[in-house]
Amino acid sequence: xxxxxxxxxxxxxxxxxxxxxxxxxxxxxxxxxxxxxxxxxxxxxxxxxxxxxxxxxxxxxxxxxxxxxxxxxxxxxxxxxxxxxxxxxxxxxxxxxxxxxxxxxxxxxxxxxxxxxxxxxxxxxxxxxxxxxxxxxxxxxxxxxxxxxxxxxxxxxxxxxxxxxxxxxxxxxxxxxxxxxxxxxxxxxxxxxxxxxxxxxxxxxxxxxxxxxxxxxxxxxxxxxxxxxxxxxxxxxxxxxxxxxxxxxxxxxxxxxxxxxxxxxxxxxxxxxxxxxxxxxxxxxxxxxxxxxxxxxxxxxxxxxxxxxxxxxxxxxxxxxxxxxxxxxxxxxxxxxxxxxxxxxxxxxxx
Amino acid sequence: xxxxxxxxxxxxxxxxxxxxxxxxxxxxxxxxxxxxxxxxxxxxxxxxxxxxxxxxxxxxxxxxxxxxxxxxxxxxxxxxxxxxxxxxxxxxxxxxxxxxxxxxxxxxxxxxxxxxxxxxxxxxxxxxxxxxxxxxxxxxxxxxxxxxxxxxxxxxxxxxxxxxxxxxxxxxxxxxxxxxxxxxxxxxxxxxxxxxxxxxxxxxxxxxxxxxxxxxxxxxxxxxxxxxxxxxxxxxxxxxxxxxxxxxxxxxxxxxxxxxxxxxxxxxxxxxxxxxxxxxxxxxxxxxxxxxxxxxxxxxxxxxxxxxxxxxxxxxxxxxxxxxxxxxxxxxxxxxxxxxxxxxxxxxxxx
Numbered sequence: 168x169x170x171x172x173x174x175x176x177x178x179x180x181x182x183x184x185x186x187x188x189x190x191x192x193x194x195x196x197x198x199x200x201x202x203x204x205x206x207x208x209x210x211x212x213x214x215x216x217x218x219x220x221x222x223x224x225x226x227x228x229x230x231x232x233x234x235x236x237x238x239x240x241x242x243x244x245x246x247x248x249x250x251x252x253x254x255x256x257x258x259x260x261x262x263x264x265x266x267x268x269x270x271x272x273x274x275x276x277x278x279x280x281x282x283x284x285x286x287x288x289x290x291x292x293x294x295x296x297x298x299x300x301x302x303x304x305x306x307x308x309x310x311x312x313x314x315x316x317x318x319x320x321x322x323x324x325x326x327x328x329x330x331x332x333x334x335x336x337x338x339x340x341x342x343x344x345x346x347x348x349x350x351x352x353x354x355x356x357x358x359x360x361x362x363x364x365x366x367x368x369x370x371x372x373x374x375x376x377x378x379x380x381x382x383x384x385x386x387x388x389x390x391x392x393x394x395x396x397x398x399x400x401x402x403x404x405x406x407x408x409x410x411x412x413x414x415x416x417x418x419x420x421x422x423x424x425x426x427x428x429x430x431x432x433x434x435x436x437x438x439x440x441x442x443x444x445x446x447x448x449x450x451x452x453x454x455x456x457x458x459x460x461x462x463x464x465x466x467x468x469x470x471x472x473x474x475x476x477x478x479x480x481x482x483x484x485x486x487x488x489x490x491x492x493x494x495x496x497x498x499x500x501x502x503x504x505x506x507x508x509x510x511x512x513x514x515x516x517x518x
Numbered sequence: 519x520x521x522x523x524x525x526x527x528x529x530x531x532x533x534x535x536x537x538x539x540x541x542x543x544x545x546x547x548x549x550x551x552x553x554x555x556x557x558x559x560x561x562x563x564x565x566x567x568x569x570x571x572x573x574x575x576x577x578x579x580x581x582x583x584x585x586x587x588x589x590x591x592x593x594x595x596x597x598x599x600x601x602x603x604x605x606x607x608x609x610x611x612x613x614x615x616x617x618x619x620x621x622x623x624x625x626x627x628x629x630x631x632x633x634x635x636x637x638x639x640x641x642x643x644x645x646x647x648x649x650x651x652x653x654x655x656x657x658x659x660x661x662x663x664x665x666x667x668x669x670x671x672x673x674x675x676x677x678x679x680x681x682x683x684x685x686x687x688x689x690x691x692x693x694x695x696x697x698x699x700x701x702x703x704x705x706x707x708x709x710x711x712x713x714x715x716x717x718x719x720x721x722x723x724x725x726x727x728x729x730x731x732x733x734x735x736x737x738x739x740x741x742x743x744x745x746x747x748x749x750x751x752x753x754x755x756x757x758x759x760x761x762x763x764x765x766x767x768x769x770x771x772x773x774x775x776x777x778x779x780x781x782x783x784x785x786x787x788x789x790x791x792x793x794x795x796x797x798x799x800x801x802x803x804x805x806x807x808x809x810x811x812x813x814x815x816x817x818x819x820x821x822x823x824x825x826x827x828x829x830x831x832x833x834x835x836x837x838x839x840x841x842x843x844x845x846x847x848x849x850x851x852x853x854x855x856x857x858x859x860x861x862x863x864x865x866x867x868x869x
Contacts, residue, residue: 434798445792447785
């Protein structure tokens, strides 16, 4: 299985089918682990990096997840293949553009992915659609134990799991939800969300695009503290406190839009749809921005005849690397913009 | 006949039917005249201003133009009625908002209009669709002579016709064409046009909207010199030199768009149409801007199923005063924007 086999469809975690997925797109838990007896990256020699990869790949490929996981040699992959994996959140941009022996082990459903020799020797992730953090935790905890039966993790009785960066030490856990907050953005209340997140020691990043910018009103909210609290405590705080608060903010903002600014919100939604159905050239940033409004429109019941599936598919497949992979190779920006516009029209236009 | 009787349809001069009207929307000639024995405005007392109005109205109402002209008491008109006349280019904004006895005499076809007690005692104008400046001149010269048979114009054998502002003295003529130059704008060459106009002592102003801004790529090009040249010379220069040059510039820019930037121009045109067909709120400025692109699209053969008539109608009837007059009274900006969007959708949408 290769990146090109994944690039034709939407990742399961983004399909909008999970609980509360009109606001909480997906849940993700990541664990950072390192092998005992090996230096942290980047102090690891290439030869020893290859040894780490061999050991971990073997352990990961023997996992029994109900589907056969597959290995991708990231170092041997083309830039386009790497970018497809990045756009699907299966590997990090840092992992894609790094050097030396490194790989990924991925479940075809994309509910599980592991990066080998990224910042740590091993980073495993479980994704689920909607708010399913407890389910993510149960699954990743089981996977982690299975791996630990086959390899020796670097572990300190005082600190817990040891990691390359001290911010991950202890549990090595990162719990995150991807949320869609277009109404908070439209009503000018997004700062309220940012402030509340900062006060709770949460990190907020954009879901799509490079860096931390949040294109299309998608945000990734994650914990920053990994030491001194148990994994269950972190998950419970997300499920019982943080996510309900974010969801409530956004839901209230949607109510305000519907009840007090229905002309303005319909205008934004319909214009977005009008431009998507008409444009002959469209950048990925603009497409995300407009699709975000259409997604809101569908969730508010203000758009007829377009499924959330169609919109989710466009979110994912109009990304630059997906677009190029699915059209057979590298394209310059102008051609990508033309092809993206064509794909969107064919998906959203009636005729 | 009243302003409200005019407000439902497009002025003849804007109907796009004249020669070369894909670029030269319309032709206009205006003459400035004053009565002998009366002070110029604003030195004229209200009583004597009323006398001037009475004399001129009488002379104008007896004109035989093949249609019965009608009088509008501008001072007694509501602001909305005045604004409809301004939006139709039948009176100036200055005339609408001035004080004291003043009026307009208008032909129902709107090919002829006279302002009484604007900057001069009398300003008569003839409008025609497309490039028809010679025809405008023949008609206005004849009308001017008919009026002169009934009143005494202030005339000096050395200077010619005397006017309130020295820039009009001599012939008192202003010759102008309204041109649509979207391709020069899109290709970034509009400055070439401005520079050429300035070098030829021409004045360029916007056609729609207040002030001199050119919304929707419509420009009004007129002469500045009125002294020392004959009316025929000015008209000839426009018809033989100025207008062909402008038309050639724009036509070449349209060729460039079609041949070298067809994706980009189709994108602009289709986006404009998409937004016009989708928006729930739209300002008059944005409507003009987008309709201008659609007009270009029709003239380039890139838009199917929409007539130039429909677009011209929208240009005129979506203006703020027209919109309010046709919906029965004053509306705030939000309601105007909603009503404008609705009118545009009903005109441009298939279903």
